Amino acid sequence: LTSHPLWADIRKVTKEQMHYASLGVGEGAWQLFAEEGDMKMYRREEELNGLVIDPLKACHIVKGVTGREMCHYFFSPQYRKDWETTLEQMTVVEKISDDALIFHQVHKRIWPTAQRDALFWSHMTHITDPNDHDAHDIWAVVNNSTQLPKFPTKNGKCVRVTLTVCLYCQTLITPPKDGTAVSRDDITCKITYCSVVNPGGWVPASALRAVYKREYPKFLKRFTAYVLSQTKNEPILF
Numbered sequence: 244l245t246s247h248p249l250w251a252d253i254r255k256v257t258k259e260q261m262h263y264a265s266l267g268v269g270e271g272a273w274q275l276f277a278e279e280g281d282m283k284m285y286r287r288e289e290e291l292n293g294l295v296i297d298p299l300k301a302c303h304i305v306k307g308v309t310g311r312e313m314c315h316y317f318f319s320p321q322y323r324k325d326w327e328t329t330l331e332q333m334t335v336v337e338k339i340s341d342d343a344l345i346f347h348q349v350h351k352r353i354w355p356t357a358q359r360d361a362l363f364w365s366h367m368t369h370i371t372d373p374n375d376h377d378a379h380d381i382w383a384v385v386n387n388s389t390q391l392p393k394f395p396t397k398n399g400k401c402v403r404v405t406l407t408v409c410l411y412c413q414t415l416i417t418p419p420k421d422g423t424a425v426s427r428d429d430i431t432c433k434i435t436y437c438s439v440v441n442p443g444g445w446v447p448a449s450a451l452r453a454v455y456k457r458e459y460p461k462f463l464k465r466f467t468a469y470v471l472s473q474t475k476n477e478p479i480l481f
């Protein structure tokens with residue numbers, strides 16, 4: 244399994260993306276473009292060959308769930324249709340291991356853009372946080388575009404996007420003073436969501452930025468609300 248041809252790339256990109264997510268928004272010129280409660284969304288305006296590929300970094304604080312729970316619902320295919328509203332189709336193309344899958348997704352056409360699809364590996368992992376002894380493990384999911392002969396980029400139906408996404412979650416626990424068991428009121432999840440999506444084909448910059456401004460806050464709010472609802476009465480998964 245770890246002998247799969249993609250494992251070297253998966254390990255390398257996962258390490259890089261987790262480091263990049265851990266930097267928060269201190270590094271680089273991030274522009275706050277949306278703020279709702281504890282959710283702050285930043286972007287950098289970047290173009291590649293005339294295509295808008297604005298890197299996005301969202302920071303959010305969610306009370307009552309752990310980073311492992313957030314990553315479990317983000318990674319697992321069986322829940323995706325419940326929270327990913329822009330999905331038209333989703334297929335697990337290959338199971339590399341229990342924590343590494345290859346997805347093919349067809350996204351709904353968002354006017355005025357043509358319909359898009361994405362082919363990416365997705366890896367869920369966790370590391371013990373080196374410099375913060377009282378926080379639990381850091382859990383993350385990294386999604387990164389890949390290519391497969393069975394899914395040619397030029398397929399006449401959709402424009403293939405390329406993407407790199409990282410959901411990076413740190414769980415903070417304040418143990419109750421009276422020594423009772425930790426409850427969901429005592430846990431907080433600090434989320435950093437990073438994404439760079441290359442739309443693959445030309446879209447007017449203003450139109451694409453308007454789509455991002457609308458879709459990303461909606462997506463993160465809906466996803467976090469979904470995880471809260473799914474975990475409310477469940478035992479805590481640390």
Ligand SMILES: CCCc1ccc(-c2ccc(S(=O)(=O)CCO)cc2)cc1[C@H]1C[C@H]1c1ccccn1
Pocket residue numbers: 327329348350353356359361386404406408438440442446454455458459462
């Ligand atoms: C022209 C590009 C269209 C477009 C294609 C794809 C995606 C996209 C794909 C994957 C992921 S994810 O985080 O890996 C969750 C699994 O689905 C997020 C976003 C985003 C956009 C852009 C439209 C933006 C958007 C943002 C958020 C949600 C949906 N769409």
